[in-house]
Amino acid sequence: MDKEKVFELLKENFENKNITKCIFSNMKGDYEYTKIIIKPLIIKNNFIYQFEQFKNNKAYHSNLTIEEAIQKLSTIIENFYQYVVFTTEADIQIIRGKKDFNMKSTCNQKEICSLEHNKVKRYILEEGTPIPFLIRLGIMGEDGKVFKKSYDKFRQINKYLEFIDETIKELKNKKYIDTHIKAVDFGCGKSYLTFALHYYLKNIQNMTFEVIGLDLKKDVIEHCNQIAKDLNMENIEFLTGDIKDFNKLKNVDLIFSLHACNNATDYSLLKGLELDAKAILAVPCCQHEFNQKMSQNKKSEFFAFENPIGKHGILLEKFASLATDAFRALSLELCGYKTQVMEFIDMEHTPKNILIRGIKENPNKNTLEKKLQEYEVYKKFLGIEPLLDTLLKPYFKI
Template identity: 25%
Template sequence: MPEPLDAALTKVRELLLDPNLTRAVAAGRRRGQRPSVVRAELRPVVLKAGRRLQISTSDGSRPYTRNVAPGTEAGAAVDALLAEPFGNWHVETADATLQLRVTKSGEAQLHRAAADRAGAEPSGHDRTKDYLLDPGDPIFAEIGGSAAKRRQVDAFLRALAATLPDELSGPLRVVDLGCGNAYLTFAAYRYLAQRGVDVELVGVDVREDQRRRNTELAERLGWADRVSFVAGTIADAVVEPAPDLVLALHACDTATDEALARAVRWRSRWVLAAPCCHHDIAAQLRTRPAPPPYDLLTRQGILRERFADVLTDALRAGLLRLHGYRTEVVEFVDSRHTPRNLLIRARRTDGTATGQQRAEYRDLVDQWQVRPRLARLLTEDAPGG
């Protein structure tokens, strides 16, 4: 049941100053209000000078961290944060977890649960280190926080972390093509901003209602100045300037090819694409006999479809290599959770394809008598976006 906000914040304050505090996060914003920072995180640390309360805040692009002494200094710092119009608080102590959400009417919804000690590490700091984005982060209150979604978010962020260098110089411009409801878009922004990256992110989706929904969510999170959305097709949406990183996560069938082609034309430095559905090559395989001795490979419909998936992504990786990208095809999410679990990860090197690489690609398409959609897109006289 809702309760007065002041009373709820008093309970939060008690836990924030409790010696058993392990971690707390404040994020989001109340209706019609905007905090001076987009996120605050508190946790106890032990320094040479003794125990301190570490407070890390972020303005959406760069973090700021300070350590305050227990007592009056910590109390004043906590009071200042509680006075900010955050929409969500998540507080963990050794004994309990408390979540506060401010409703549209300005009341508080509180949920308190006993700490889950099953399988916990000795330190409260260690419980969440398995995830790159803490499962208790208030962002999950907005995008959904089921166990399956948290696993997918974490798998994606690990792939993102493995793609980008440890240190990024200058701003990073990211475009998510075919972003849908954008929960991975928002997760990417949260993760990169927490790393201290100066990131600006644009989501593209063909549906205007998705653009409105995602824009409203960015405003609620206080990120509207760094995360924006446009309605349009992957091939034609206006995105300026060209991005450094292109995401295309589960864009269906040849929409993945359109995203890859646009990334190549943009000369984007990095590409992460999780293909979904592979009808184009599958349809071509159905119209012609398989080259010998592979008739058994395509005679059965289910085997032909699966082979088409593999052939499609192998050709995509080969084409990216021919256009100056170092490309890997890796597992995205464990296959127990989804059969669409491949990720094409590419980094532009500006290297020139060798004769052997060109021959490998040409021999494969000639043998199977197919022409990938991505090859057609890359040879068309299309604008660069």
């Protein structure tokens, strides 16, 4: 198959609006972008193709008309070796060789999805389906309709379950778990997320499990245990106690800590390591330590010049908060985890929106040595000795 026929094939599908998704990868030479993903969208009643173009680990978006998209295709074909084209009728894979193009096509009967840019979000817990724990916690009515005042909490719970879903899939792929999981929620509070995890594991994943929620407030824990009893929820337990003293389970698969204040997050990470957790998820809150310690050491490299951040208290506070979470992620990597730092929920709903996720892996020695060097340079630049350094260093893999 020659280049002209490839272009005509793509042109015809773009013109007829048959494209559901295109992925162009394996860049040729030194083209500006390393990967391009194209999707159809309808924005303000106008049909467009959205180009998501990747360069230096960043994504750049542009919305083009059908004619503009087709015009750009000829350049794209010249600069990539591999194309995967999903249409309403077939999945097409095209590999560019030295002289020709090899094509493999597989028929399908895909349902055409809505192209609306602002389409209704589908949640793991669907509105309209009565869910006992959400009704009991006052988030939805008996008819399954979410109360307006509780919609932010409903969205947060679903976002949490999306992360849990991804994490469980990865744990299964790595053979860390099969059909049983042990999970602990540190600082569970009113236990919206603990109850959500129980419901998800039982009714969606159909797994066996042991779930524990831990909090310092005795009255809150008593209330949570009463809800679990009233709803006949099995294999879930709520305990009163400090994270540092928890020893109810061993070899835990998953720990989660939502909005544990200041160093409570650090003790959650430590306890995750003590329990040999396969996955650690933490949404930190109120990171005061770095801000205080950085402010007390104006001789550090951070303050070595007229620092436009350091001279403004509110900016230093925000920087210190991000620096804290970066240090936590790097520390977990040195403990043998693959980490990701992600947005937990939209900024408009809560400013505490950073989630750190660590999944156990087996990094090689060279990788760990580079990370340790990065760790020491970073700590020196900030000019502090964080508590986390003392807590987690015994678990470093190097």
